[in-house]
Amino acid sequence: GDSVTQMEGPVTLSEEAFLTINCTYTATGYPSLFWYVQYPGEGLQLLLKATKADDKGSNKGFEATYRKETTSFHLEKGSVQVSDSAVYFCYSGAGSYQLTFGKGTKLSVIP
Amino acid sequence: DTAVSQTPKYLVTQMGNDKSIKCEQNLGHDTMYWYKQDSKKFLKIMFSYNNKELIINETVPNRFSPKSPDKAHLNLHINSLELGDSAVYFCASSQVGAEQFFGPGTRLTVL
Numbered sequence: 641g642d643s644v645t646q647m648e649g650p651v652t653l654s655e656e657a658f659l660t661i662n663c664t665y666t667a668t669g670y671p672s673l674f675w676y677v678q679y680p681g682e683g684l685q686l687l688l689k690a691t692k693a694d695d696k697g698s699n700k701g702f703e704a705t706y707r708k709e710t711t712s713f714h715l716e717k718g719s720v721q722v723s724d725s726a727v728y729f730c731y732s733g734a735g736s737y738q739l740t741f742g743k744g745t746k747l748s749v750i751p
Numbered sequence: 752d753t754a755v756s757q758t759p760k761y762l763v764t765q766m767g768n769d770k771s772i773k774c775e776q777n778l779g780h781d782t783m784y785w786y787k788q789d790s791k792k793f794l795k796i797m798f799s800y801n802n803k804e805l806i807i808n809e810t811v812p813n814r815f816s817p818k819s820p821d822k823a824h825l826n827l828h829i830n831s832l833e834l835g836d837s838a839v840y841f842c843a844s845s846q847v848g849a850e851q852f853f854g855p856g857t858r859l860t861v862l
Contacts, residue, residue: 674850678792683755683841683853727792733849744792 646730646742653720653749661715661745663704663730673697673706673713674731678744684729687715720749754778757842757854764832765862772827772857774842782806783825784851785817786841794841800825801847829859837861 647662665673672691676684688697693708702717715728730742755776764770776783784807785797798817799807805817814830829836842854 672849676851676853683855684794684843684851685853686850689850729794731851733851741794741796744794746792 644730644732644740644742647745648743650746650748653747655722655749655751656719657749659715659717659720659724659747661728661730661747663713663715663742664711665713665730665732665740666711667732670708671732673704674733675702675704675713675715676729676731676741678727678729680726687728720747722749722751725749755842755844755852755854757840757857759857760855761858761860763860763862766832766834768832769828769830770832770859771829772840772842772859774825774827774854776823776842776844776852778844778852780844780846780852781822782845782847783819783822784843784845785825785827786843787811788839788841788856790838798825798827832859832861834861 643666645664674689675687677687678684688699690697690706693706696705704713704715706713725748727744727746729744732740758773782801784799787795787797796809797811800819802822803819816828819825837860839856839858841856843851845851
């Protein structure tokens with residue numbers, strides 16, 4: 641079945657460091673791919689998404705590119721801030737009722 | 752204007768009790784979900800309803816029973832609560848295959 645494998649944390653970075661959180665998917669079709677973010681004490685909210693191969697999603701300085709050849713959707717940010725401290729979830733939606741969340745990666749950014 | 756709302760936000764109860772969590776969405780979405788998030792932040796799908804019909808029913812104890820009186824509501828009833836049921840429960844809604852919108856969560860503590 642469809643699945644998502646996400647880099648496990650926790651990840652601790654200094655402010656202004658470069659961030660990469662890896663996410664790979666397996667799917668029988670071509671799912672839309674999403675990154676969600678969960679700030680402390682809150683629910684999940686959409687960070688960015690890509691609906692087809694080679695699409696790049698971006699938001700708040702974060703980017704991820706849908707790469708069909710490597711079945712990946714890695715999340716990147718060039719310079720993290722303390723306010724980026726949160727848990728990040730990769731998510732694959734297969735366009736039906738299948739949906740798969742990664743296990744989440746906790747990011748802590750220290751000043 | 753809250754898109755997906757849950758009540759209550761916090762629920763503390765004794766083992767063996769029966770409790771309900773309510774969820775409402777005003778986005779006009781066809782599909783609603785219940786997730787359980789454990790202390791390690793792992794997010795697990797429990798149920799999904801589409802137009803009031805059960806679509807996904809993952810392996811959860813039959814003490815958990817979802818009820819969807821209409822497309823905008825999906826409530827979760829839990830019988831005979833156990834210590835292991837302590838978690839944060841999230842409701843979400845979406846159109847099929849699209850972005851999910853999450854509620855703020857209900858933190859359930861079973862004593």
